Amino acid sequence: MVGSTLGTRMGGEINYLTVAEKGVFDEGKIVAAQRKSSVGGGFSPPLKKVVVVGYALTSKKVKSFLQPKFERLARNKGILFVAIDQSKPLSDQGPFDIVLHKLSGKEWRRVLEDYWNEHPEVTILDPPRAIQQVHNRQSMLQDVADLNLSDRYGKVVSKAGLRLPIVAKPLVAKSHELSLAYDEFSLQKLEPPLVLQEFINHGGVLFKVYIVGEAIKVVRRYSLPNVSKYELSKSAGVYHFPRVSCAAASADEADLDPRVAELPPRPLLERLAKGLRRRLGLRLFNLDIIREHGTRDNYYVIDINYFPGYGKMPEYEHIFTDFLLSLVKS
Structure with a gap:
């Protein structure tokens, strides 16, 4: 999908791209009733807390x-x-x-x-x-860059400059809309404030990484297709997309090139999730991650969402109930 608003390259390298902004470029008291039950000679088992x-x-x-x-x-x-x-x-x-x-x-x-x-x-x-923190796309991904994630799976490095085509997103992360601009002049037609990201070819697949406390679940989603040098030389204007991925566009069962379909390394995702939980102070969020096409281990974090659509996450019922119970136990 799109490049990286301070996207973050992970795996072989985790990068963040320079960000440019345009403009400033049921009711009442709940009583948990405990039902008594007798066993054998009238002894009651311990009551289960609701x-x-x-x-x-x-x-x-x-x-x-x-x-x-x-x-x-x-x-x-x-x-x-x-x-x-x-x-x-x-x-x-x-x-x-x-x-x-x-x-x-x-x-x-x-x-x-x-x-x-x-x-x-x-x-x-x-x-x-x-x-x-995650309502502002500029600040949210700065937290990813600030992690300075560096181990055998990669490191965070800065990358200055933005090359065409450019992805433009609303600065406030309440909308899933984005625009793809093939030339600089077209950007002037868009309504500020915006966060600009360099478009990164990624094989038309992104990875949604759902985080529920310490649990991590990854699913594939279809995304924007690659843009060739020929298409870039022949294209102009701005193309608008209401959203990039959706539940109907699951790519988990698709017959994909293994190099495109391979999930990000688990240890990398665990380190990233742990670092962001600490920095953001959140326990319910997801990450949109892409792998740079033609590479095996260059990943970019392109978005973070609070309390995403967990209903689309496989086995969310068990993961979420276990999480809620763990909060009470701790």
Whole structure:
């Protein structure tokens, strides 16, 4: 897919490209009822604690994330999901063990931070201030570059300058839209502020690396096709794409060139995920990674998303419920 907004080359080398900006170039108290059961001569076994997860999500997110199969598994494991009523004080609801959220706006951030100050025993997924970091595409990938990842799998090096074609993305990471510009003059037609990335040929495949706590899951997705030197010499203007990858464009079962389909090295992904969890202060996010076409170990991180579409991640039900239970145990 696209080059790298401070993309990050991983594997043989992890690079980040120079970034140019254009312009500035259900309601009420939840009581977990414990049912008593008698065994044999009336002895009751230890009561199993119910883990209450309050969630504040958009209706679209609820539909994609809280799927029936997931909720059934969660109930069987002793996890209860309860919708947070935004029209009522958060402290009047619960009690919660965990608050899971993905809402925007200063007022919600204030409500959540006030609640956390009053209830430090509750786990917030994830802290609002940490989430803010990945809303800005320039700062989010600077964290990748700052990791200075260097071992036998590669290192972070800077790469100055941007070559055509150029990928332009909104600076604020609330949109999946991107534009591919074949000449400098076309960039002037785009609405700032933007983050510009050099387009990197990558065989039309990107790797989505889902991170849930310490768990890592990688899937392949179709991406933008390679651009040849001939196409570059003959093309002009700007091409707009609503988004690059989607669930329907899974490339996991496709008959791909093994050199294109090979997943990034596991040790590299583990080091990267661990470093970003520490730097970002997040436990729920994913990375979009591409491998430079014609190389075996040059990878670029091109995007980071908070609380992505986990419903598209294989086995997310088991991974996520195990993660929630681990938070309570720890």
